[in-house]
Amino acid sequence: MANKKEKINLSRTVDFAIEKAKKYGADSVSVTVSKTSRNKVVCRDKKWEEISGSTSQTLDIKIFADGRYASHSTSDLNEDSMNKFIKDAVALTGFLVKDPHRKLPDKSLYSGRLKTGLDLFDSSYSSITLDKRKEIALKACESASNEVGKSLISASGTYSDSFSEFVMGQSNGFSEQEKETFFYFYADASVKDPKGGRPSDYEISGSRFSGKLDSPEIIGKKAAQRALKTIGAEKLDSGTYDIIIENRSVGRIMGGLLGPLHAGSIYNKTSFLEDKIGKTIASKNLTITDDPLIAGGFGSFRFDSEGITARKRNLIENGVLKTWLVDTYYGSKLGIQTNSGSTGNIVISSGLKSVDEILKSLKKVIYITRFIGGNSNSTTGDFSHGIAGFLFEDGKLSKPLIEMNISGNHSSFWTNLTDTSNDVYLLSRYRTPSLLLKNITIAGK
Amino acid sequence: MTANKKNIDLSRRSFLGASAAGIAASVFYSGCDRNSGTTQPEKVMDDSTFGVSDAVIGKIMSKALSTGGDFADLFFQKKRRVWLGLEDSNVNKAYTRIDMGLGVRVVKGEQTGYAFTESLDEESMIQAAEIASSAAVGSFVWNPKEFKVPTTKKGFYPSTPSWENVSILERKKILDKINEKARSSDKRVINIKVWFEDEDSFNTIITSEGLKYSDHQPLTRTYVSCVAQKGSIRESNMVNISSRSGIDYYTDERVSALSGEVVKRTVKLFDAVNGPVGEFPVVMSPGSSGILLHEAIGHGMEADFARNGTTIYSDKVGTRIAPEHVTIVDDGCLQNMRGSINRDDEGLSSQRTVLVEKGILKTFMHDRISSSHFKVAATGNGRRESFRHMPIPRMRNTYMLAGPHKPDEIIKSVKNGIYAETFTNGQVAIGAGDFTFYIKTGYLIENGKLTSPIKDLNIIGNGPKVLDNVAMVGDDFKLDDGGWTCGKRGQGVPVGLGMPTCLVSKITCGGTGKR
Structure with a gap:
């Protein structure tokens, strides 16, 4: 379904853009030209709701001219249009205030880059047919519908895949390219709740490789079972509870801890982690690793958006904060070593027990399966998020929960982590186990 | 798999200066009849x-x-x-x-x-x-x-x-x-x-x-x-x-x-305490409190969800879903507002659409497919982020009309609760009905008076229940001029909000302070 024609030569376009930018007065330039094809099929209640497919293309250009900096992008890759676009872009940069900290990365940061790929690309992508996409979406939808049975309101199966490739070049000689594919599908089921609600839940499968997707029948069935379990949800009294955060939801709350590690946040004085390097900020059970080099990982890359070579690094090691995330610009402003401002896969160390074993070992625990809304204050570390999930008592599912809220401060919250499960979620750049935390503030009735 | 997520801060004040009320009111009551006047x-x-x-x-x-x-x-x-x-x-x-x-x-x-x-x-x-x-x-x-x-x-x-x-x-x-x-x-x-x-x-x-x-x-x-x-x-x-x-x-x-x-x-936060934990009455400030409508009811009334039966309001048209003093409008016709559109992205005329009139649910927000499904007139809500996206039913500027109560009288009626003043974001699960909005700043209300400032707490409620619990509505309607962007099915569109002061008699507050 994607455009068959090869009209844009990515490498040639990169060279063209660098040459034009220099001609119009840029001192240095970084250019990325990318092309992405996406296809999507949605089946709802066994009928086709959406069939779509397109290819988009983008030129991204960073211009450093006379000590000034600006970045620009366009989807119009006609040569005459690009020529005018780049001329205007360089001219616009001239109106800004000079900023001595803007420069391309030190070339030493390009060394040691992997030459081979990270298993991010499935060469069979172009052979995937519309019929195959429809088959997966339909099966996931049918399986979810059938599993729900008479409580069904609506079920859907959604299949999507993408293929993107890009070439990145810089006026200092940096030149690289990458190809990536991504395949996923999910089933979603809405069910009748006698109390009047129409709760829904989903289950998803995804991979860099088409052949590694799960069976749509199983995913549909799991989605239905998840939705059915939420019928009759209610809220508990407010109080302090032990909680388990289901592996697939951990990334949502973890973002509030990791965002303030960016050097820009440190420089702008909006990070509660400013003076915490080398200090204990979490339980010794918590080790968080940034690993961009995992084969087939959803957050994997060999080099970051500046061209800096990707390396594995511990962010938090046994509870101790090890590093900030420093890009070239804020590294220069803070006068510290640049180590890449981008993170790849965020890996949380896993434990020995399955989540079921942990649940069974506890007298009373809230198992959080979904966050809704909420926010985190990067300057103070305060956070507050809506939650839904289940109450487990004496190791058994007691009741589904809804309309409750979790709150705390990231500088103390993670010290309450007492265990992590052995089942790591792999369908996200957050590769995390489920987490057990004790004595957490939960609002309800 | 939730319908909405907004990440944008917005303002409480309208920044319209002295003429704020006049501008808001004249636009507000002028209606939006595109067929009158010279063409x-x-x-x-x-x-x-x-x-x-x-x-x-x-x-x-x-x-x-x-x-x-x-x-x-x-x-x-x-x-x-x-x-x-x-x-x-x-x-x-x-x-x-x-x-x-x-x-x-x-x-x-x-x-x-x-x-x-x-x-x-x-x-x-x-x-x-x-x-x-x-x-x-x-x-x-x-x-x-x-x-x-x-x-x-x-x-x-x-x-x-x-x-x-x-x-x-x-x-x-x-x-x-x-x-x-x-x-x-x-x-x-x-x-x-x-x-x-x-x-x-x-x-x-x-x-x-x-x-x-x-x-x-x-x-x-x-x-x-x-x-x-x-x-x-x-x-x-x-x-x-x-x-x-x-x-x-x-x-x-x-x-x-x-x-x-x-x-x-910002400096107000130096004096702020952590908000309370548990169910409390919440007074919503005029203007950006419209986020409550956007989340609690707005998304649930987008007709694509109704067509699939997945919204909690699916079978509620023509029934009472809020008290008599609650009238809610989605309006694409306000002069220069962020969510205004001359026509929607299917080419249909924009409208001032009354969603809830005196507590009765009147209509969903439609795109072409849903209005044809329900055999009703289009409402001009078919919007898309860009040429890369298909149009789907979306809100424009969503607000509640002024009610009978004085703002002071509303605050005075609360013995122990909070006043929600500014917001950063909200989200809703349109089927289960649970929705949230995040309060950046507000006040405690103690014995009918605003006391300590509070900060950073999320509020979570159930859409239909909260609408039912809108106990008082102020006469101080205000449009908000914040830069809200509404996200749904991977598409972001600019929207606007408006609200008079109102009292929700009971809703769960997720602060970190003591109950």
Whole structure:
């Protein structure tokens, strides 16, 4: 379904853009030209709701001219249009205030880059047919519908895949390219709740490789079972509870801890982690690793958006904060070593027990399966998020929960982590186990 | 799998200065009847289809409908955006972006085929039409027709000059002014950042029914973030304002109010305590509290969810869902508001749509597919993020009309509760009905009086229950001028909010303080 024609030569376009930018007065330039094809099929209640497919293309250009900096992008890759676009872009940069900290990365940061790929690309992508996409979406939808049975309101199966490739070049000689594919599908089921609600839940499968997707029948069935379990949800009294955060939801709350590690946040004085390097900020059970080099990982890359070579690094090691995330610009402003401002896969160390074993070992625990809304204050570390999930008592599912809220401060919250499960979620750049935390503030009735 | 997520801060004050109430009220009560008054052809740009001839458009349309689709539309768009950033008191970064392309949609019953192309050559456009046509199976010969430009009176963001003619230096002056004013207004301010955005979107929609409509949609938004320090304590906050306007929007008065507001809201946090934990009465401040409507009811009344039966309001049209004093409107016709549109992205006229009238649910918000499904009139809510996206039912500016109560009387009625003043974001699960909004600043209410400021707490409730619990509605309606962006099914669109002071008698508050 994607455009068959090869009209844009990515490498040639990169060279063209660098040459034009220099001609119009840029001192240095970084250019990325990318092309992405996406296809999507949605089946709802066994009928086709959406069939779509397109290819988009983008030129991204960073211009450093006379000590000034600006970045620009366009989807119009006609040569005459690009020529005018780049001329205007360089001219616009001239109106800004000079900023001595803007420069391309030190070339030493390009060394040691992997030459081979990270298993991010499935060469069979172009052979995937519309019929195959429809088959997966339909099966996931049918399986979810059938599993729900008479409580069904609506079920859907959604299949999507993408293929993107890009070439990145810089006026200092940096030149690289990458190809990536991504395949996923999910089933979603809405069910009748006698109390009047129409709760829904989903289950998803995804991979860099088409052949590694799960069976749509199983995913549909799991989605239905998840939705059915939420019928009759209610809220508990407010109080302090032990909680388990289901592996697939951990990334949502973890973002509030990791965002303030960016050097820009440190420089702008909006990070509660400013003076915490080398200090204990979490339980010794918590080790968080940034690993961009995992084969087939959803957050994997060999080099970051500046061209800096990707390396594995511990962010938090046994509870101790090890590093900030420093890009070239804020590294220069803070006068510290640049180590890449981008993170790849965020890996949380896993434990020995399955989540079921942990649940069974506890007298009373809230198992959080979904966050809704909420926010985190990067300057103070305060956070507050809506939650839904289940109450487990004496190791058994007691009741589904809804309309409750979790709150705390990231500088103390993670010290309450007492265990992590052995089942790591792999369908996200957050590769995390489920987490057990004790004595957490939960609002309800 | 939730319907909505917004990440944008917004303002409590309307920044409309002394004339705020007048402007809001006159727009508010004038209604939105596009058929009255003198009419003239709506402007079609000189080159509204970017050099694509009517003959080629006919070919694309024929290809789109060749498999038996009931309806097709072509959405040409060129969008030009500029961002300017100020840090360390210098405007030292900029970003510009150009997006241009054609989206082709084919509808067959309730099935949609969609494809876009960023290359406006005949071959690529025909190919997009072919992909979109795969939603239908069959054959059909479409007879080309003359595309008619509709007639109507002037729109809701009239004669705004294109931002393209505004120099970078003119924009830069605004950022510098905001920074200087904010830094000089309080010694505790240690950092100010400003992010200024403007865009011109030129859209042309052509339908298989023969409509051809072009629009220029201007939009601007400015964020200011502030960090202040008192002893070893640091606090930060931010405010943004937005409008479908040109550079004239940034009057000295408005710029000055914006700077003052962000500093005021930041230093207030030094005195703030953590909010309470548990169920409490919550008084919503006028203006941006409209986020409650957007989340608690708005998304649940978008008709694509109703069509699938997945919203909690699916079977509630014609029934009472709120007390008598609650009337809720979704309005695309407010002058220069962020969520206003002259026509929706299916080419249908924008409207002032009453969703809930005196507590009774009147209608869902429709796009073409859902209005045909329910056999009701369209409401002009079919919107899309860009030519890369298919239109779906979306909100425009959503607000509650003024009620009978005095704001003071509402606060006085609460013995132990909170006053929710400014917000950053919200979200809803439209089937289960649970929704949230995040309070950035507010106050405790103790014995009918506002006491300690509070900060950073999420509120979670159930949409229908909360609507039912709207116990009092103030007579102080206010539109908010914050830069809200609403996200749904991967598409972000600009929206507006409005609200009088109101009391929700019971809702769960997720602070960290004691109950």
